Amino acid sequence: MTETAKAGLYIHIPFCLKKCGYCSFYSVASNQAIPEFLNAIIREMSFYRNLFYSFDTIYLGGGTPSLLTIGQINAILDAAVKAFHVEPSAEITVEANPGDLSDDYLKALKAAGVNRLNIGIQSFDDRILNFLGRRHTAREARAAFDAVRTAGFSNVGLDLIYGVSGQTVALWRRDLRLAIGLAPEHLSCYSLSLERATPLYRRYQRSGLHLPSEKQALDFFLATSRTLTDSGYLHYEVSNYARLETFRSRHNMKYWRHISYLGLGPAAHSFHLGRRWWNKADLDGYLRNLRDDQTPQEAEETLSPGQLALETLFLSLRTQEGIDLEAFRKRYGYDLLIEKKDAVNRLIASGKLKLDAGHLRPTIAGMAIADSLALI
Ligand code: SF4
Numbered sequence: 342m343t344e345t346a347k348a349g350l351y352i353h354i355p356f357c358l359k360k361c362g363y364c365s366f367y368s369v370a371s372n373q374a375i376p377e378f379l380n381a382i383i384r385e386m387s388f389y390r391n392l393f394y395s396f397d398t399i400y401l402g403g404g405t406p407s408l409l410t411i412g413q414i415n416a417i418l419d420a421a422v423k424a425f426h427v428e429p430s431a432e433i434t435v436e437a438n439p440g441d442l443s444d445d446y447l448k449a450l451k452a453a454g455v456n457r458l459n460i461g462i463q464s465f466d467d468r469i470l471n472f473l474g475r476r477h478t479a480r481e482a483r484a485a486f487d488a489v490r491t492a493g494f495s496n497v498g499l500d501l502i503y504g505v506s507g508q509t510v511a512l513w514r515r516d517l518r519l520a521i522g523l524a525p526e527h528l529s530c531y532s533l534s535l536e537r538a539t540p541l542y543r544r545y546q547r548s549g550l551h552l553p554s555e556k557q558a559l560d561f562f563l564a565t566s567r568t569l570t571d572s573g574y575l576h577y578e579v580s581n582y583a584r585l586e587t588f589r590s591r592h593n594m595k596y597w598r599h600i601s602y603l604g605l606g607p608a609a610h611s612f613h614l615g616r617r618w619w620n621k622a623d624l625d626g627y628l629r630n631l632r633d634d635q636t637p638q639e640a641e642e643t644l645s646p647g648q649l650a651l652e653t654l655f656l657s658l659r660t661q662e663g664i665d666l667e668a669f670r671k672r673y674g675y676d677l678l679i680e681k682k683d684a685v686n687r688l689i690a691s692g693k694l695k696l697d698a699g700h701l702r703p704t705i706a707g708m709a710i711a712d713s714l715a716l717i
Pocket residue numbers: 356357359360361364365366368403404405438461
């Protein structure tokens with residue numbers, strides 16, 4: 342946790358035109374409540390004026406933030422600037438669906454101060470897009486990317502998904518090559534996961550389809566890392582790649598570095614000074630609370646130093662940056678190289694971890710099993 346670092350502001354826009362079959366993010370398939378939602382978000386900001394002072398990232402995620410009109414996005418950003426100190430150089434990201442990005446919309450987004458777009462392309466293969474229930478085609482995705490560049494955005498991320506039933510590593514490499522051909526500044530490549538209570542989960546259960554085996558999942562992961570790093574991308578977190586260090590997602594880095602962030606909107610999570618709290622994943626309840634001037638928080642927890650240390654391990658070992666051993670020792674009174682000597686040495690010997698410039702870092706093979714590295 343770096344208390345002197347500026348915090349990040351996340352705003353969850355919980356609206357989608359339709360739900361994609363695999364999605365477990367909280368959103369509703371309707372945009373009727375958007376006007377009331379805007380009032381609620383602005384009211385929610387006022388609760389945190391004295392707790393959070395300065396932000397240097399704003400991230401509009403969802404859901405589908407690109408369903409908002411430019412007037413609505415301006416209203417949110419203006420309210421944030423009035424409620425808090427937002428650094429003039431803040432990274433301001435909007436997640437966007439390729440089908441929503443007309444030339445005029447993009448120009449106006451840029452004029453509103455948005456300087457980073459994250460586009461949910463997911464695949465350049467229409468069969469896969471159809472399987473996932475996305476509402477755009479591969480052609481629309483490519484056209485959207487061209488339009489984004491024409492509008493002058495120079496920091497653009499693409500989200501892609503792999504491991505879809507029937508997809509081979511060769512087909513996935515084709516998706517990656519098409520993405521590389523567009524030269525985005527950032528790529529997030531996620532393995533499809535089957536979340537309970539999604540239509541896709543039920544479909545897999547009914548049809549007996551399977552996700553890739555552990556070995557196949559590893560093949561996808563390694564093919565992703567190799568293909569993208571061979572093309573000059575930095576593999577800086579398990580699922581994230583940047584063309585240069587400066588194009589790493591400044592906002593998401595806060596999550597992995599345990600830097601404070603404030604999440605507003607239904608289902609949003611916040612973290613500050615060792616305390617974590619989260620809002621109800623229920624739009625109606627959220628709106629009702631804010632109408633009554635009440636907090637929409639569902640629960641909170643205060644992490645003990647031991648829990649914070651474990652989380653730091655867990656989050657840092659997902660990133661190429663790894664753990665700053667001296668900073669960890671100072672903060673938690675715990676020298677990993679002494680206390681966990683055998684486990685660390687074993688993981689170094691097996692090529693999962695490496696020691697480098699005072700940091701314990703995961704190798705690519707280590708990133709592939711990042712979730713279990715923290716259990717050292
Ligand atoms: S994947 Fe994105 S667009 Fe699809 S339902 Fe989930 S939040 Fe909405």
